Amino acid sequence: MTTAQPKARTTAGFAPSPVEPLAHQLLATLAPHRMASTQQLHVLLRPDRSRQSVSERLNELLGKHLVDARPPALTDNHGDGRLAENSPHPHRPAHASGVRRRRTPARRRHGHLDRPPEVVFHAIGDGERVVADTVMHYTLIDDQQRRKLRAFVEVDRATMSSERLAAKLIEYARLWTYDPQPAGRCRNPTGQGWLRWYPVFPRVLSVLTGAGRQAMDNRVSDLKAMVAHHPLVADLAREVPLGAVMLEDLEEHGPTSDVWIPLAGGQPLPWTEL
Structure with missing residues (x-):
């Protein structure tokens, strides 16, 4: 089978353009x-x-x-x-809004398709896996310097308990330390299976919505408590930025404003500076 050669002339009414319609x-x-x-x-x-x-x-x-x-x-x-x-499905618009708000400032630099399809999962051992709403890829350009950033994004619509939300940090910590052992293959010398997909472990960002301000503040407190008290999550937080934000703050002020709460402690920051 061969590929048809392009014609010298284009069909009437069709004008090729470098810009996608x-x-x-x-x-x-x-x-x-x-x-x-x-x-x-x-x-x-x-x-x-x-x-x-x-x-x-x-x-x-x-x-x-x-x-x-x-x-x-x-x-x-x-x-x-x-x-x-x-x-x-009320949770769907919230998810789209969260993704859109994070992507808008970068539109002219990278475009709207600079992320994989919704829902990304990785094995963490014992037949279990961690599931993220998406993985965001972002190129930060500052003073002619280019820096690649990646983030696992969790959109919490208050449909799960606060304890279950905080427990997801354990799953990301397990992924951070997970070292799969495929049969018949040599042991991964790094001990970090995630290096098969990412050069740097993506930061973990939680976007909260679907509840009142006090309820969302409580959920953030539970996330912070998990970082402070679970040894594996604490180790993760020392190496990987973890942050949370209220969707309403994200919509009002934008993702590059000081609205992201560092789960390891500190004042709100832009997500790129967590």
């Missing part, structure tokens, strides 16, 4: 993000244009049956994600 960007955005509101797509893709320009392309995709319209929601046929202003 908005319709393609919409589909490419829905695939990894799984769902987003029209407003969020507008902010990610065309913040300098009218919202109508995004809506028109969405309508075209609807007409081609690439997305489904189920008022008040849109569903990506191929990614099985939901594009909704009022999702029937």
Whole structure:
């Protein structure tokens, strides 16, 4: 089988462009993000244009049956994600908002697809695994210096107990020390299995929402207590930045403001300085 050679002339009405069409960007955005509101797509893709320009392309995709319209929601046929202003699953918009707020300041530097699909998991031994809502990849550019940052992101919607939320830090600490022993292979000389995926262990960020301020303050206190009292988590905190933030603060002030609470103690900082 051979590849067809490109034609000397292009089809009438088609003009090749180095810029990806908005319709393609919409589909490419829905695939990894799984769902987003029209407003969020507008902010990610065309913040300098009218919202109508995004809506028109969405309508075209609807007409081609690439997305489904189920008022008040849109569903990506191929990614099985939901594009909704009022999702029937209340936790979904909160997750999308958390991801969008963290990514907006970096849009012009790296784009909206600079993260893997939602939900990432790694084995931690004994047949168990740690599951993160996502792993964020971020390139920080400061005074011509480029620094690669990565973070496991946990979006807590107050659907699990505060104790269970804090216990997730134990799972990340287990991943940090986990050394898998595949049959027939030599022992990993570093003793750190996560080096198969990351050059540096990603920081762990918790975004809290779905409860009143006092309840979320209590959940942060429980996270801090886990860092202070569990020896394995304490060891992790000495080497890996751990932080928490209220989604409302993230939305109001932005991810690069002093809104992230260091779980090892200290005053709120931008997440990049934890």
